[in-house]
Amino acid sequence: MSATLDLTTPASRPRPSAPASPALAQRSLLGLSREELGEALASVGVPQKQLRMRVGQLWHWLYVRGVSDFSQMANVSRDLRQTLSQHFEIRRPEIVEEQISVDGTRKWLFRFPARGAGRPVEIETVYIPEEGRGTLCVSSQVGCTLTCTFCHTGTQRLVRNLEPSEIVGQIITARERLGDFPAADTPAGAIVPSEGRLVSNVVMMGMGEPLYNYDNVKRALAVASDGDGLSLSRRRITLSTSGVVPMIPKTGEEMGVMLAISLHAVTDELRDVLVPINKKYPLEELMAACRSYPGLSNARRITFEYVMLKGVNDSLADARELVRLLKGIPAKINLIPFNPWPGTAYECSDWDQIERFADLVNDAGYASPIRTPRGRDIFAACGQLKSESERMKKGDRLALEAAVAV
Template sequence: MTVQLDIVAATPAASVRPASDEDGRMDLVGRDRDGLAEVLRAAGVPDRQIKMRVAQLWHWLYLRGATSIDDMTNVSRELRARLAEVAQLAEPKIVDEQISVDGTRKWLFRFPARGAGRPVEVETVYIPEEGRGTLCVSSQVGCTLNCSFCHTGTQRLVRNLTAGEILQQILAARTRLGDLPGQAPATGAIVPTEGRLVSNIVMMGMGEPLYNFDAVKQALLIASDGDGVGLSKRRITLSTSGVVPMIPRAGDEIGVMLAISLHAVRDEIRDELVPLNKRYPIAELLDACRAYPGLSNARRITFEYVMLAGVNDSPADARELVRLLKGIPAKINLIPFNPWPGSAYDCSDWETIETFAEIVNRAGYASPIRTPRGRDISAACGQLKSASEKLRASARRQAAAAE
C-alpha cells in the first residue's frame, strides 16, 4: 500500500476545527459545543452567558438549519452583528440537481476554497422509500482506494471534507427537501408518505470515511445529538473498505452502525477488487469485525457484496462467504454491479444472484438484493461523480478547441 494512504489516514486533530474563510471569519457549522463557545468568546460574550448562547446557536444551526446569522431571531441584533464579524454561516452551492425516474435525487455541491486550495465539488444522493429516506453522504473529494469496480475510485483524492462540509450536505438536503421544522415538503419531490424525509444517513458517498476519521466522527456525533439533527445512531451507517486499525475506534468513539465493503471471499480476488486488501487481508478484517464494540444481533454488521459476472458470484463463493462470516452477527447486501464507461466488469445475471442469495439465506443470514436506484442519473452505488467529471472534461476539451 502506498505512503499516500498513511498520510490521508493520519488526519490531525486540528483539522476537525472548522476552517476560516479568507477574511479570517470562523465557520459555525461543524463546531461542537466547545467550538461554538470559542466563537462566542471571540464575539465578546461573557462567560456567564456562554452556556445559554451555545444552546441557542446549536438549536438554530442543527435543528432549524439556519442559513444566515440574521435568521436567529431570539439572539439580539447586537450579538448577531458581533457574530457576523467573527463567524460565518455559509451553505454549499447547488451546482446541479438531477432527479431519477425512481425519485432518487443527486446533488452536486460546491464548497468554497480552503486556504491556498480551490473550490471543490462532491455528490450527495437522496434515496426515498416507503417510510424512510436515506441520504448517502461523501467524506472526501475523490478517493485513494482505486477499487477496480468503482467509478468513484477513479477520481484522484483532492482533500478531506471538514466536519462542517459533511454536515452541510445533510442540512442542505433537508432544506431542499422541505424536511426542517416548519417546512412543507418540496414541490414535486418523491418522499416518504410520513415521518422524517431524511431518516437515515449512510457514509457511502465519495471517499473512505475512516481516512478522514476526526471530521467524520465530529459530524456524526453532531448529527446524532438529540438537541440537533437528532438521528439515532442505529440509523447512521459508516461504510469502510476495511481500514482495520480504525474500526475499533469507530465503534468506541462514534458508535454508529458498521458496513464493510467486502466484495470477495478470497484474498487474491479481493486484492484486485479492493487493493486495500493487500495491506489488511480478509482474515484481519473479519477479526476486527468480530471485535467491533457493541456488536450484537440487534447491531449487526452489514457486508456489501457487489455481484460481478464470473468473478465472485459462484455457489462456491457463496458457501465460502457463509464460512467466513460464522460467528459474526451480520447481513449481506448483494449489490448488482452498476456499469460505467470503461469498466472491465459485467453484472451477474439475475438467476446467478438469486442462487447466491438462496445459499446465504439458507445459512441463516439475511441477504437482500439491493434494487439499483438512480442509475439513469449516475447516482447508483459506485457511480458518484462520474457524470460531473465527464461534463467538466467535455467543457475543458471544448475550451481548448476554441483556443
C-alpha cells in the same frame, strides 16, 4: 414521471452567485462541537455567564430550525446577531446541480470553496427515498485513494478530506431542499417517506474512505447524532469502510455507529484486485476486527456489502465461502447488482444468478436483501459517484451521453 438528465456543459448551466473569496471567508459555525461553539462566542465578547444559554440558542437555530442567516434567530439580541454576522457565517455548500431520477432518488453536485492556495472542490451526495425512511448517502473526501477496480469514484484521485462543516453541510442542505426543516417546503411531486422525518438515515458511503478522514468524520457525526439538534440515532448512522482494520475498533468505541464493510470478494487473491487495500489488511485480519467490533450483537449487526460481478465473484461456490467466512459474526449481507459506468470492464451478474446466490446465503441464516438499483439513470447508484469536473476531464460525459441514448 420521466428522468431528466442534465447533459449540458458546466459553462451553460445557471450558477448560484459565487461564494466569497477564500481571503475574506469567515469561520463557519456548522460542524463545531458545543465546546468549540462556546469558544467561538467567547472570542467575540459573549460573557462567560451567558455562554451556555447562547450555545443552546444557536444550536437550536442551526440544527432544529435549520436557519441559514443570523437575522432569522428571533430570540437572539440584535447586537449579538450583528456581531455574529461580522465574524462568522453559516456556510452551506453551493448547489451546482440537482438531478432527480425516475425512482425519486436525488443527487446533488455540491461545491465547497477553496482552502488556502487550492481551488474550489466538488463532491456528490445522494438521497434515496423508501417506504418508511429516507437515506442520505454522504461523502467524506473529495476523490478517493483506494482505487477499487469496480468503483467509478476510485478513478478520481484524492484531492482532500472534507471538514466537519462540509460533512454536516451536506446533511443540512439536503434536509432544507427536501423540506425537512420546520420552515422549509417539500418540493411539489417529490418522492419522500409518507410520514416521519424525510432524512431519517445517514450512510457514510459516498465519495471517499471515511476512516481515512477519521477525526473530521467523528466530529461531524457527533453533531449529527446530538439529541438536541439533528438528533439522528446512532443506529440510523452507518459508516462504510473498505477495511481500514486498525481504525475499526476505535470507530465502535468512539463513534458507536453501525458498521458496514465493503467486502465484494471471499478470497484474498480476488479481493486484492477488487479492493486493493486488502493487500495491506487481508481478510483474516478484517474478519477478526469485525468479530470484536464493540457493541456487536444480533440487534447491532455488521452489514457486508457485496457487489455482484458477472463471472467474477458470483458463483455458488463464492456464496458458500461467504457463508463460511462470516460464521460467528452477527451480520447481514447486501447484494448489490453492479452499476455500470463508462469505461468499466465489469458486467452485472445475471438476475437469476443473483437470486440463486441470495437463496443460498439466506438459507444459511443471513438476511441477504438484493439492493434494488436506485438512481442509475442519473449515475447516483453505488460506486457511480464522481465530481463533474472529473467526468469532464476524463471524457466520461461523451460515454454517458451514449449510454443514456441507448
